[in-house]
Amino acid sequence: xxxxxxxxxxxxxxxxxxxxxxxxxxxxxxxxxxxxxxxxxxxxxxxxxxxxxxxxxxxxxxxxxxxxxxxxxxxxxxxxxxxxxxxx
Numbered sequence: 001x002x003x004x005x006x007x008x009x010x011x012x013x014x015x016x017x018x019x020x021x022x023x024x025x026x027x028x029x030x031x032x033x034x035x036x037x038x039x040x041x042x043x044x045x046x047x048x049x050x051x052x053x054x055x056x057x058x059x060x061x062x063x064x065x066x067x068x069x070x071x072x073x074x075x076x077x078x079x080x081x082x083x084x085x086x087x088x
Contacts, residue, residue: 014082014086021056024043025062025079028073028079029079034073053073060076061075062076
C-alpha cells in the first residue's frame with residue numbers, strides 16, 4: 001500500500017526535513033544522471049554530500065541501488081509520497 005501525500009506520517013516527516021534535505025530529495029527524483037563522486041554524489045547539476053544522502057537513507061526516503069553495475073539513488077515509496085507532498 002502506497003501512503004498518500006496527506007498521510008500523517010508523511011506530513012510529519014516532510015515538515016521535519018531541512019530545506020537542503022528537501023532540495024536533495026527533489027533532485028534525486030528529478031535527475032536521472034547520477035554519479036558517486038568521492039564521498040558525495042553528483043545528481044544532475046547538484047552536488048550532494050555523503051551526510052545528506054545518509055540522513056535520507058536513515059529516514060528511509062532514499063536507497064542506493066545498482067543499475068548496470070553503477071550506483072544510483074532511488075526514492076523509496078515513502079520518499080515518493082513525501083516528494084508529492086513537497087510539490088503541493
